[in-house]
Amino acid sequence: xxxxxxxxxxxxxxxxxxxxxxxxxxxxxxxxxxxxxxxxxxxxxxxxxxxxxxxxxxxxxxxxxxxxxxxxxxxxxxxxxxxxxxxxxxxxxxxxxxxxxxxxxxxxxxxxxxxxxxxxxxxxxxxxxxxxxxxxxxxxxxxxxxxxxxxxxxxxxxxxxxxxxxxxxxxxxxxxxxxxxxxxxxxxxxxxxxxxxxxxxxxxxxxxxxxxxxxxxxxxxxxxxxxxxxxxxxxxxxxxxxxxxxxxxxxxxxxxxxxxxxxxxxxxxxxxxxxxxxxxxxxxxxxxxxxxxxxxx
Amino acid sequence: xxxxxxxxxxxxxxxxxxxxxxxxxxxxxxxxxxxxxxxxxxxxxxxxxxxxxxxxxxxxxxxxxxxxxxxxxxxxxxxxxxxxxxxxxxxxxxxxxxxxxxxxxxxxxxxxxxxxxxxxxxxxxxxxxxxxxxxxxxxxxxxxxxxxxxxxxxxxxxxxxxxxxxxxxxxxxxxxxxxxxxxxxxxxxxxxxxxxxxxxxxxxxxxxxxxxxxxxxxxxxxxxxxxxxxxxxxxxxxxxxxxxxxxxxxxxxxxxxxxxxxxxxxxxxxxxxxxxxxxxxxxxxxxxxxxxxxxxxxxxxxxxxxxx
Numbered sequence: 001x002x003x004x005x006x007x008x009x010x011x012x013x014x015x016x017x018x019x020x021x022x023x024x025x026x027x028x029x030x031x032x033x034x035x036x037x038x039x040x041x042x043x044x045x046x047x048x049x050x051x052x053x054x055x056x057x058x059x060x061x062x063x064x065x066x067x068x069x070x071x072x073x074x075x076x077x078x079x080x081x082x083x084x085x086x087x088x089x090x091x092x093x094x095x096x097x098x099x100x101x102x103x104x105x106x107x108x109x110x111x112x113x114x115x116x117x118x119x120x121x122x123x124x125x126x127x128x129x130x131x132x133x134x135x136x137x138x139x140x141x142x143x144x145x146x147x148x149x150x151x152x153x154x155x156x157x158x159x160x161x162x163x164x165x166x167x168x169x170x171x172x173x174x175x176x177x178x179x180x181x182x183x184x185x186x187x188x189x190x191x192x193x194x195x196x197x198x199x200x201x202x203x204x205x206x207x208x209x210x211x212x213x214x215x216x217x218x219x220x221x222x223x224x225x226x227x228x229x230x231x232x233x234x235x236x237x238x239x240x241x242x243x244x245x246x247x248x249x250x251x252x253x254x255x256x257x258x259x260x261x262x263x264x265x266x267x268x269x270x271x272x273x274x275x276x277x278x279x280x281x282x283x284x285x286x287x288x289x290x291x292x293x294x295x296x297x
Numbered sequence: 298x299x300x301x302x303x304x305x306x307x308x309x310x311x312x313x314x315x316x317x318x319x320x321x322x323x324x325x326x327x328x329x330x331x332x333x334x335x336x337x338x339x340x341x342x343x344x345x346x347x348x349x350x351x352x353x354x355x356x357x358x359x360x361x362x363x364x365x366x367x368x369x370x371x372x373x374x375x376x377x378x379x380x381x382x383x384x385x386x387x388x389x390x391x392x393x394x395x396x397x398x399x400x401x402x403x404x405x406x407x408x409x410x411x412x413x414x415x416x417x418x419x420x421x422x423x424x425x426x427x428x429x430x431x432x433x434x435x436x437x438x439x440x441x442x443x444x445x446x447x448x449x450x451x452x453x454x455x456x457x458x459x460x461x462x463x464x465x466x467x468x469x470x471x472x473x474x475x476x477x478x479x480x481x482x483x484x485x486x487x488x489x490x491x492x493x494x495x496x497x498x499x500x501x502x503x504x505x506x507x508x509x510x511x512x513x514x515x516x517x518x519x520x521x522x523x524x525x526x527x528x529x530x531x532x533x534x535x536x537x538x539x540x541x542x543x544x545x546x547x548x549x550x551x552x553x554x555x556x557x558x559x560x561x562x563x564x565x566x567x568x569x570x571x572x573x574x575x576x577x578x579x580x581x582x583x584x585x586x587x588x589x590x591x592x593x594x595x596x597x598x599x600x601x602x603x604x605x
Contacts, residue, residue, distance in 0.1 A: 228422030
């Protein structure tokens with residue numbers, strides 16, 4: 001009968017089981033490698049170009065952007081470091097980020113610990129007040145903030161910038177650390193409390209050391225965010241002597257445009273890029289964990 | 298643990314909450330209030346003007362341009378970034394050659410290397426990235442046009458940032474370039490936690506790679522993709538687009554307002570034109586757009602959570 005002989009060859013045709021994935025795998029392997037290499041080149045090429053350009057003189061930058069430097073013009077680098085004030089910008093950035101990173105971690109963990117571990121009226125309200133700050137456009141607050149900071153006499157000061165950095169880093173820090181403190185066991189803190197330690201002492205001597213992995217993750221996240229910050233200092237820190245790295249470079253780009261010192265500018269750019277990239281390659285695992293931890297929660 | 302509890306709570310919350318309230322919450326509240334005044338920002342005097350700023354905003358052509366560009370950024374940048382990131386991380390995690398006796402699905406060789414390299418732009422400041430590309434886009438001496446000349450395309454020498462029709466796409470490209478790597482790493486971590494027998498079962502049932510991706514990988518990764526979309530959209534509406542447009546474009550926001558975005562327009566109105574009250578009005582519009590965007594993505598993307 002017609003209907004019975006038809007399905008017979010079908011299983012053979014539909015199931016060339018182990019052979020197909022292997023063959024398909026090879027073509028796919030070539031294709032996927034091709035795409036992956038292409039994107040890797042697109043990421044690396046601009047960076048390599050910047051490093052190369054920072055060692056060339058101005059004439060050859062304009063004549064042939066892709067040629068190798070005729071010799072390594074290290075004077076670009078020394079000119080950028082001293083004459084273009086890169087050393088000052090570095091110092092300002094280190095001061096601001098150092099202060100605000102410590103402040104963010106201390107204040108953030110204090111608030112997060114209380115919110116994670118204690119029941120009190122208004123706990124949820126305070127928590128959502130902090131967390132809500134993550135999705136609000138900062139620019140909206142920046143206009144009045146400029147005048148708040150100005151009235152307090154904190155405009156164009158390092159400590160003023162530190163306070164503002166801390167305030168704007170708190171939403172994510174509190175959000176992340178509250179979740180982290182909740183995962184820590186309660187029994188050890190209770191034992192310490194029974195032994196007569198105060199709440200404050202329990203926090204600093206027992207809970208903070210236990211929270212170290214979380215503090216490292218959120219610390220790396222905040223470090224990069226604050227080191228790379230551009231919008232806040234652009235608005236609140238307009239004194240040329242107090243500029244941070246990102247501002248300084250943008251200003252340098254504007255002023256070098258008039259002076260025509262492109263090689264010095266590229267040296268400055270690379271100078272600002274390399275320490276962060278080097279630190280990333282060394283602490284690769286921690287950095288990736290720190291930056292993706294929040295998004296995975 | 299009741300002894301001295303409230304004193305402790307108040308003592309620990311006072312400082313963080315105080316700093317946060319003073320520098321974040323209070324300015325937000327103020328800015329909504331200021332949007333109903335005629336405050337210039339330069340003098341302390343102002344009076345209430347009701348909805349004048351809002352009706353002025355609705356008649357402001359530049360505002361509508363900036364709104365359109367911001368909305369475009371919020372929708373397009375995450376779409377391209379997440380699409381590219383999903384594709385690349387899928388290639389990294391399942392594109393490997395099948396070895397006899399090995400697992401059916403394998404990652405490519407050197408996947409760790411790719412993930413390290415792709416992540417580079419994420420650790421750089423968006424300001425530095427913007428400066429770098431500003432030079433790369435330079436029509437005469439920039440890296441891109443000279444690369445085009447180098448491969449024989451002398452006729453194709455666009456003005457890039459100088460061309461009103463191209464400038465916005467140049468900016469979009471930079472935003473995508475700088476964030477794809479982050480999501481590749483994020484999605485790779487998510488894909489690595491999907492059990493291999495799910496893939497093997499799909500392959501045994503005759504599913505190809507594309508079907509596997511859309512029927513197995515994407516649904517299981519959906520939560521991460523969705524929160525990534527919101528996160529990316531908020532960045533594209535706010536700080537990232539401010540830095541990129543303000544640094545890279547002529548004007549900034551030009552040529553001919555072709556790249557202006559809401560966050561830049563707020564900044565220019567407040568700190569360049571001395572119209573602080575009007576700036577906060579645009580800021581309120583930006584807030585509405587941001588919240589509407591987040592609500593929309595969360596609503597459209599709502600699916601049942603898959604357990605595995």
